[in-house]
Amino acid sequence: MRRLKAVISYDGTQFSGFQVQPGERTIQAELERVLAVMHKGENIKVTASGRTDAKVHATGQTVHFDTPLTIPPEKYMKAFNVQLPKDIRVLTVEEVSTDFHARYSVSGKRYRYIWCCEPVQSPFRRYYTVETNGIVPNVNAMQEAAQAIIGTHDFSCFCAANTSVKDKVRTVASLKFEWHGQELHMIIEGNGFLYNMVRIIAGTLWEVGIGRRDITNVAHVIATMDRGQAGKTAPPQGLYLEKVFYPEVADV
């Protein structure tokens, strides 16, 4: 068996998230459907770096799967892109050591969150940004509040309540804001993220940006380890899984 690693991009708008769910359109189900065709009906399981929720996008999600076939990785890529729906694209496929695991080998991830602060949101951006109804936040305040998040903390306060993960200590390596025209991007990188963590951070910092929460409150929220103290979970369509980092893997 060979192990192949693929980097994929998807428009999450019309998906019920990454993971297979009976009766739902999911990214994993589409990938496995195509693999089953390539493998004459055999089930080939796809493992991702982690799940993404309904409507959440990815420009650099990473998956692996094992195959008995010997066709070259670039032919796999072409076959995927011919047979997949156009809202999922496979950007690269490469053979990796069987020690590589799309989820367990992750050393870090980068996410992006986008708000559209135009007075009237472009119709072309309705599924790809969160509309602020023309509100322009104080980004300096958001950036200052973000300093409390950077570093290693127990992030229970930024984790959706319905999670089974026990250890909620994670390291946020960087968290910065950028304007792209009238769209505000939050770019966050870390060694791992809890369920809904990026969206809850976005929702909390947004409240700082519009003056509904003090800059100094964010350190306090982290210290309480209480989800109830943080802000709302920001909507899914603003979120992009941009890159998954792995330690250097020797090619096979």
Added chain:
Amino acid sequence: MRRLKAVISYDGTQFSGFQVQPGERTIQAELERVLAVMHKGENIKVTASGRTDAKVHATGQTVHFDTPLTIPPEKYMKAFNVQLPKDIRVLTVEEVSTDFHARYSVSGKRYRYIWCCEPVQSPFRRYYTVETNGIVPNVNAMQEAAQAIIGTHDFSCFCAANTSVKDKVRTVASLKFEWHGQELHMIIEGNGFLYNMVRIIAGTLWEVGIGRRDITNVAHVIATMDRGQAGKTAPPQGLYLEKVFYPEVADV
């Protein structure tokens, strides 16, 4: 009665074009549905600068309508944007003289046509660009061929066969190409455009760009006045109506 002029933007993906058609989702029908609500059921007709086809986009379509109501234009704009679906947005509303006519007063239009030349088309661009499967055309050749189009000509060769318009003389004021990353934009401005004219020009110049048609052939095609001599009609999702020009209109 007051006359109001509105500039609107729409994502054409989920519309059967601008004009009302029974049983179809159209931009005109959505605008008139909202106006009927505002006018307690009265039918208010919306007139556009011209139609756009199914899947064709607009970032600056212009319309007018007459109303007996005296509510201020900016309140109209808000009411539209609250009640319209998010794939149509009203960017401006202003009161104009009743001499103004969204179609008959047009002095010019600007369209944009976008090809995505990335090796793998981004899933986020599938409804908004035309995929070239990684083919990168010779833009210098396209620009050189375009010189034959600029100016005043009988453009019968670039007009869909099923049209009732008799006078096919139009003036193309400018036609230029620009790279935006790996996306190629064709921007064309003129005093008026025949049915499918921009898409047939795009399809013809594309053939020049990939070496399937000589640069010098384009002047010949125009001279024949024969639609059969020109290239294919390029797909609708690459096309944007970007701006409609009017002679300076005195505000009321």
